[in-house]
Amino acid sequence: MRVFSGIQATGEKHIGNYIGAMRNYAATQDEGDADFCIVDLHSITVDYDPQDLHDRTLDLAALLYAVGLEPDRCTLFLQSHVSGHAEAAWLLSAVTGFGQLGRMTQFKEKGEGKEFVSAGLFTYPVLMAGDILLYQTDIVPVGDDQRQHIELARDLAERFNSRYGELFKVPRGVFPEIGARIMDLQEPTNKMSTTGGTQQGTVLVLDPPDVIRRKFKTAVTDSGREVRYLPDEKPGVSNLIEIFSVATSMPIADVEAAYDGRGYGDLKGDVGEAVVELFRPVQEKYAELRPDEGELRRRLHVGAEKARETSAPTLEAMYRRMGFVRP
Numbered sequence: 668m669r670v671f672s673g674i675q676a677t678g679e680k681h682i683g684n685y686i687g688a689m690r691n692y693a694a695t696q697d698e699g700d701a702d703f704c705i706v707d708l709h710s711i712t713v714d715y716d717p718q719d720l721h722d723r724t725l726d727l728a729a730l731l732y733a734v735g736l737e738p739d740r741c742t743l744f745l746q747s748h749v750s751g752h753a754e755a756a757w758l759l760s761a762v763t764g765f766g767q768l769g770r771m772t773q774f775k776e777k778g779e780g781k782e783f784v785s786a787g788l789f790t791y792p793v794l795m796a797g798d799i800l801l802y803q804t805d806i807v808p809v810g811d812d813q814r815q816h817i818e819l820a821r822d823l824a825e826r827f828n829s830r831y832g833e834l835f836k837v838p839r840g841v842f843p844e845i846g847a848r849i850m851d852l853q854e855p856t857n858k859m860s861t862t863g864g865t866q867q868g869t870v871l872v873l874d875p876p877d878v879i880r881r882k883f884k885t886a887v888t889d890s891g892r893e894v895r896y897l898p899d900e901k902p903g904v905s906n907l908i909e910i911f912s913v914a915t916s917m918p919i920a921d922v923e924a925a926y927d928g929r930g931y932g933d934l935k936g937d938v939g940e941a942v943v944e945l946f947r948p949v950q951e952k953y954a955e956l957r958p959d960e961g962e963l964r965r966r967l968h969v970g971a972e973k974a975r976e977t978s979a980p981t982l983e984a985m986y987r988r989m990g991f992v993r994p
């Protein structure tokens with residue numbers, strides 16, 4: 668089985684990224700051949716700073732190794748190191764409908780109210796589909812916000828297959844049962860996000876312990892006092908329960924039972940503490956790995972070579988099926 672996922676190179680990673688995606692990369696790397704891609708080409712579709720992109724890319728590589736990706740159990744690489752990704756995006760744009768892209772909610776959300784909306788933001792999902800399809804991927808571990816993009820990738824695979832002959836495997840998204848959509852602690856009806864959320868409501872994996880505790884202590888909860896998992900009625904408390912459940916491996920019903928008759932305050936304090944403990948080993952490993960840029964670059968170089976080798980036959984087949992004269 669082949670596993671593939673991509674993660675943006677900019678933005679500091681938060682507990683939503685960790686629970687919704689990163690920890691599942693680590694968990695799936697032994698389920699088959701796993702490729703994980705830092706999608707730096709995607710990062711230029713919104714306003715960004717080049718020096719920041721450069722530094723954040725290396726930060727993220729160190730963080731992914733720190734959460735448990737092992738160079739000998741999976742392939743981690745930078746999207747821009749494997750030129751086939753940009754090529755696949757162009758080729759797949761031939762089977763992508765303009766109207767289809769216009770319906771993408773992420774495009775609408777990220778473009779809304781902006782003075783400048785890049786063409787790249789619009790075609791972004793085609794690049795993402797290419798990322799996945801080039802690796803003949805079976806499963807894509809992602810958070811809930813990526814459902815529509817995965818659906819598009821499946822659609823493009825099917826359209827290509829029927830137009831040019833069977834080539835791509837049609838991939839399937841896998842979403843965590845708990846924590847597929849972690850909400851902002853200050854605005855629990857909105858997804859936690861470094862690009863769209865509040866700073867105080869976004870807990871970063873690399874936040875110092877005191878900052879983590881404070882963010883949970885000040886989390887917005889709902890009216891009432893009962894610690895019950897009811898996402899529609901009690902989005903704030905339900906979000907905290909989900910985070911606590913993941914951080915402690917305690918089923919949701921047990922969390923509810925443990926806080927029966929106690930107030931929200933206890934829960935907030937305990938979630939903060941559990942998350943500090945959850946991130947402690949990750950932060951320690953990160954501090955060890957990040958300074959050695961030579962080693963990070965070496966690992967990414969090896970990763971890119973492997974990724975090129977895996978994706979090259981599919982890229983070549985795409986060109987041939989589409990009628991290109993090959994050198």
Ligand code: ATP
Binds near residue numbers: 683685689
């Ligand atoms: P952001 O919204 O912070 O800008 P993003 O979703 O645009 O993040 P990535 O950092 O590439 O971009 O996301 C990496 C992974 O994290 C994706 O699989 C995404 O589905 C998942 N993810 C992002 N936000 C959340 C969240 N709040 N809850 C659960 N999973 C999430």
Ligand code: LTN
Binds near residue numbers: 674675798
């Ligand atoms: N669009 C995703 C990032 C992404 C991705 C991918 C995820 C780019 N290419 C391929 C899974 C598979 C996001 O915004 N989080």
